[in-house]
Amino acid sequence: MSVLERIEKIKGGITAPRGFSASGVIAGIKPRNTTKKDVAIIFSEQLAVAAGTFTTNQVKAAPVRVSQRNIKCGEAYAIIANSGNANACTGVQGVHDAQAMVQAVAEELGAKEHQILVCSTGRIGVPLPMPKMIRGIKKALKKLSPVGSKGAAEAIMTSDTVRKEFAIRLKINNKRVTIGGIAKGAGMIDPNMATMLAFITTDVAIDRVTLQRVLSTAVDQSFNSITIDGDMSTNDTVLMLANGLAQNEPLSREHPELEKFQQALNYLTRKLAHMIVRDGEGVTKFVEVVVRGAGTQRDAKKAAEAIANSTLVKCSWFGGDANWGRLMDAIGYSGAKVREEHVDIFYDGICLVQNGMRTKIPEPKIKKIVAKDSFTITVNLHLGNGEHTVFTTDLTEAYVDFNKGE
Amino acid sequence: MSVLERIEKIKGGITAPRGFSASGVIAGIKPRNTTKKDVAIIFSEQLAVAAGTFTTNQVKAAPVRVSQRNIKCGEAYAIIANSGNANACTGVQGVHDAQAMVQAVAEELGAKEHQILVCSTGRIGVPLPMPKMIRGIKKALKKLSPVGSKGAAEAIMTSDTVRKEFAIRLKINNKRVTIGGIAKGAGMIDPNMATMLAFITTDVAIDRVTLQRVLSTAVDQSFNSITIDGDMSTNDTVLMLANGLAQNEPLSREHPELEKFQQALNYLTRKLAHMIVRDGEGVTKFVEVVVRGAGTQRDAKKAAEAIANSTLVKCSWFGGDANWGRLMDAIGYSGAKVREEHVDIFYDGICLVQNGMRTKIPEPKIKKIVAKDSFTITVNLHLGNGEHTVFTTDLTEAYVDFNKGE
Numbered sequence: 001m002s003v004l005e006r007i008e009k010i011k012g013g014i015t016a017p018r019g020f021s022a023s024g025v026i027a028g029i030k031p032r033n034t035t036k037k038d039v040a041i042i043f044s045e046q047l048a049v050a051a052g053t054f055t056t057n058q059v060k061a062a063p064v065r066v067s068q069r070n071i072k073c074g075e076a077y078a079i080i081a082n083s084g085n086a087n088a089c090t091g092v093q094g095v096h097d098a099q100a101m102v103q104a105v106a107e108e109l110g111a112k113e114h115q116i117l118v119c120s121t122g123r124i125g126v127p128l129p130m131p132k133m134i135r136g137i138k139k140a141l142k143k144l145s146p147v148g149s150k151g152a153a154e155a156i157m158t159s160d161t162v163r164k165e166f167a168i169r170l171k172i173n174n175k176r177v178t179i180g181g182i183a184k185g186a187g188m189i190d191p192n193m194a195t196m197l198a199f200i201t202t203d204v205a206i207d208r209v210t211l212q213r214v215l216s217t218a219v220d221q222s223f224n225s226i227t228i229d230g231d232m233s234t235n236d237t238v239l240m241l242a243n244g245l246a247q248n249e250p251l252s253r254e255h256p257e258l259e260k261f262q263q264a265l266n267y268l269t270r271k272l273a274h275m276i277v278r279d280g281e282g283v284t285k286f287v288e289v290v291v292r293g294a295g296t297q298r299d300a301k302k303a304a305e306a307i308a309n310s311t312l313v314k315c316s317w318f319g320g321d322a323n324w325g326r327l328m329d330a331i332g333y334s335g336a337k338v339r340e341e342h343v344d345i346f347y348d349g350i351c352l353v354q355n356g357m358r359t360k361i362p363e364p365k366i367k368k369i370v371a372k373d374s375f376t377i378t379v380n381l382h383l384g385n386g387e388h389t390v391f392t393t394d395l396t397e398a399y400v401d402f403n404k405g406e
Numbered sequence: 407m408s409v410l411e412r413i414e415k416i417k418g419g420i421t422a423p424r425g426f427s428a429s430g431v432i433a434g435i436k437p438r439n440t441t442k443k444d445v446a447i448i449f450s451e452q453l454a455v456a457a458g459t460f461t462t463n464q465v466k467a468a469p470v471r472v473s474q475r476n477i478k479c480g481e482a483y484a485i486i487a488n489s490g491n492a493n494a495c496t497g498v499q500g501v502h503d504a505q506a507m508v509q510a511v512a513e514e515l516g517a518k519e520h521q522i523l524v525c526s527t528g529r530i531g532v533p534l535p536m537p538k539m540i541r542g543i544k545k546a547l548k549k550l551s552p553v554g555s556k557g558a559a560e561a562i563m564t565s566d567t568v569r570k571e572f573a574i575r576l577k578i579n580n581k582r583v584t585i586g587g588i589a590k591g592a593g594m595i596d597p598n599m600a601t602m603l604a605f606i607t608t609d610v611a612i613d614r615v616t617l618q619r620v621l622s623t624a625v626d627q628s629f630n631s632i633t634i635d636g637d638m639s640t641n642d643t644v645l646m647l648a649n650g651l652a653q654n655e656p657l658s659r660e661h662p663e664l665e666k667f668q669q670a671l672n673y674l675t676r677k678l679a680h681m682i683v684r685d686g687e688g689v690t691k692f693v694e695v696v697v698r699g700a701g702t703q704r705d706a707k708k709a710a711e712a713i714a715n716s717t718l719v720k721c722s723w724f725g726g727d728a729n730w731g732r733l734m735d736a737i738g739y740s741g742a743k744v745r746e747e748h749v750d751i752f753y754d755g756i757c758l759v760q761n762g763m764r765t766k767i768p769e770p771k772i773k774k775i776v777a778k779d780s781f782t783i784t785v786n787l788h789l790g791n792g793e794h795t796v797f798t799t800d801l802t803e804a805y806v807d808f809n810k811g812e
Binding site: 056057058059060086088089090091123124125233234311315318324325326328329331332333337338340341353355356357358395396397400401 | 462463464465466492494495496497529530531639640717721724730731732734735737738739743744746747759761762763764801802803806807
C-alpha cells in the first residue's frame with residue numbers, strides 16, 4: 001500500500017507529536033498493589049481539538065458521562081486517567097468524584113473544566129479514594145515530561161502484562177505530522193468498545209468535525225473489530241487530541257491529503273488493537289476471522305462475531321483442533337443468512353470446507369495451521385458482497401483461572 | 407401449587423405410559439467407543455399423534471430436515487435415534503442416510519415412512535457408517551421392551567455423565583394418564599434448543615394441534631430457558647408421541663383439564679431441562695437467573711441471557727465471587743432498556759445492589775451464597791412488567807479442558 005510505505009514508525013508514543021507531555025505516578029488507587037502506577041496525565045501545551053468514542057453500554061461509568069459532556073465543546077488541554085478503580089456503579093457520588101478529578105487538573109493548569117477529559121478503569125462499584133486521587137493528580141502534573149508516554153502507558157494498565165504504545169510519522173502538505181497512541185485492554189474485549197482505553201495524540205492541524213469523523217472510522221476497523229470474550233465494559237473510551245503544531249494546511253473534508261491521514265490513523269489504531277488482543281487474559285492464539293460473500297455487511301459482521309465469540313470454537317483453537325463443525329454451527333445460529341450448501345471455509349488459505357462439506361485435505365495439514373499461534377480463518381458464504389473481519393483469541397484454562405476471583 | 411400436588415412421580419421413563427416400548431443397543435457408531443450404546447428406538451404399539459420442536463440454527467442436520475418433513479403428517483409409530491455421529495454438514499448423502507434409517511425402521515415395523523422420526527447427535531461432518539447403522543437398527547428393534555427406557559436413555563448420551571429419565575402420572579377425566587421422558591444434553595446448551603435431544607411419550611388422548619401447542623409452551627419454559635455456553639446446535643430436537651391409550655375424553659383447546667395436562671408437561675420438561683444443565687460439561691454450579699420489572703418480556707429475556715452467557719460472570723461464579731459489577735455490565739450491553747439507578751440485584755433474596763449501587767450487606771454473607779452449588783440471582787429493572795427466567799451454570803477450567811480437543 002503506497003500510503004503505508006510512506007508512514008514511518010517512530011518511538012515516543014503519545015509524547016512523540018510536538019507539544020505533548022505526559023506522566024504516570026503511583027497514587028495508591030490499585031487496592032492491593034501500591035508499587036504500580038495508577039494515575040496518568042496527558043497534556044497539550046497548545047489547546048487541542050478533541051474527539052472521542054465511548055462505550056455503548058447503557059451502564060456507563062461516571063467518568064464516561066463527564067467526558068461525553070465535556071467533549072461536546074470539542075477542545076481540550078489534558079486527559080486525566082486512573083487504573084485500579086472504574087468509578088462505575090457509584091451513583092451521584094461517582095459523578096462528583098469524576099468532576100473533582102477534572103477540577104483538580106483544570107485548576108492547576110489554569111484551564112476551563114470542559115477542557116479536561118477523564119477516564120477510569122478497574123473494579124466496578126467501589127467509590128474512588130479521593131484524597132489519594134487528588135494527591136496523585138498533583139504529583140502527576142509535576143512529573144509531566146516530553147518523554148512521559150511510557151509512564152502514562154504503564155499507569156493505565158490493569159490486567160495487561162505489557163505496555164501498549166505506538167507512534168508514526170507522515171507528511172501532510174510536506175509538513176512532518178506525528179501521531180502517537182497508548183492503550184490498555186486485556187479481559188472483556190469486544191466490539192463496541194470494551195474495558196479498553198486508548199488515547200491518541202497528534203500535532204496535525206484539523207477541524208473538530210473532521211477529527212471526530214476520522215477517529216470514528218479508525219475505531220470501527222480497529223478497536224470495534226476485536227473480541228476476546230464478548231463482554232462490553234462500562235468504561236471504554238477512545239480519546240484523540242490534535243494540537244495543530246505541525247502547521248499543515250488544516251485538514252478538512254475537502255483536503256486532498258485527508259485520506260492519507262485516515263490511512264495512517266487506521267494503521268496506528270489497528271496496531272494498538274492487535275496489541276490489546278495479543279495481551280488478552282490467558283490468550284495463546286491470535287486469530288483473524290474474515291467473513292466474505294455475506295448477503296449484507298451486517299450479516300458478515302454477525303457471522304464473524306458469532307464465530308469469534310463462541311466458547312466452543314475458542315476452546316477448540318486452544319486445543320489446536322480445527323473443529324470446523326463448530327464454525328458451521330456458529331454461522332448457522334449467528335442470525336446471518338446462510339445456505340449451508342454454499343459455505344466454504346479456509347484455514348490460512350487452505351480449503352477445509354467446500355459447499356458445506358469437508359474437503360479431502362488431510363487432517364494433519366489443518367492441525368498444523370491451528371497449532372500455530374496466529375492464523376486466519378476465511379469463510380465465504382457466497383450470497384453477496386458483505387465482508388467483515390474480526391480479530392480474536394482462543395479461550396484457555398488460564399482465562400477461567402484469571403477471571404474466577406477478583 | 408395444587409395441580410403439581412396431584413402429580414405423582416413414577417419410575418419407567420418413556421416406557422411408563424401404556425403401549426410404549428424402547429431399546430438401546432451398541433452398534434459401533436461412537437468412533438472410539440465400542441462399549442457404549444449408540445442406537446435407540448422408541449415404539450408405540452398404537453399409531454400416536456406426534457409433535458416436535460427443532461433447532462432454529464440455519465445449518466440443520468440431515469435428520470432434522472427429515473423429521474421436520476415427516477412430522478407434518480402429525481402421526482408416528484417410532485423414533486429412531488443415534489449418538490456418536492450428528493449426520494450434520496454431510497450434504498445430500500446425509501439426507502439419504504437419514505432417510506435410509508427411517509426406511510429400515512418402517513420396513514421392519516410395516517409402517518409408512520412418514521410415521522418414523524429420526525434424530526442424530528455427535529460429531530459434525532462425518533458420514534454415518536450405514537452398514538453398522540442398519541445392523542444396529544435391526545438389533546434395536548428385536549430388543550424393544552416395555553422396560554426399555556433406561557437403555558434408550560443411555561444410547562442417546564454423548565458427553566453426558568448421567569442418564570436422564572423422568573415420568574409422572576396424573577388424572578384427566580378421572581383416567582390415569584402417564585407422561586414419560588428421556589433427554590440428553592451436556593455441552594453447547596442454549597435457549598432455542600441446543601445439542602439437546604428430548605423424547606416424550608404419553609398415553610393421553612389429544613388432538614394433534616393441541617399436542618403441538620402444549621409441547622411448544624412446555625419447551626419454551628424448559629429447554630429454551632437453559633444455557634451453558636450460548637452455542638446452539640445443528641441437531642436439537644424435542645419429539646412427543648401421544649397414543650391415546652389412557653382413553654380420556656380427547657384433550658382439545660376447550661377441554662376443561664387441558665391446563666392441568668399443560669402444568670404436568672411443564673413440570674416434566676423442566677425437570678429434564680434441569681438435569682441437562684446440572685450435567686453440563688465441567689459444571690459445578692446451577693444458577694437460576696430471574697429478571698423482573700423489564701420494560702418488555704423481550705427485554706427481560708435479553709437481560710437474563712446476557713447475564714447467563716457472559717463468560718466473565720460465569721467465571722466469577724466458579725470462583726465463588728459475586729462480582730455484581732460484571733452483572734451490571736452484562737445488563738448494560740444486553741440491549742434491554744436499563745436505567746442504572748433503578749437496578750436492584752438479589753442473591754437468594756438478599757439485596758446486594760439497590761438503585762444501581764452496592765448495599766451495606768457484608769461481603770462474607772454474599773460469598774456464602776455464591777459458594778453454594780445452587781443459588782438464584784434476581785434482577786429487578788423497575789421499568790415495567792417483563793419477566794424471564796434462565797437456568798444456567800458456571801464456566802470452569804474443566805469445561806475448557808473438555809472442549810479443547812475432539
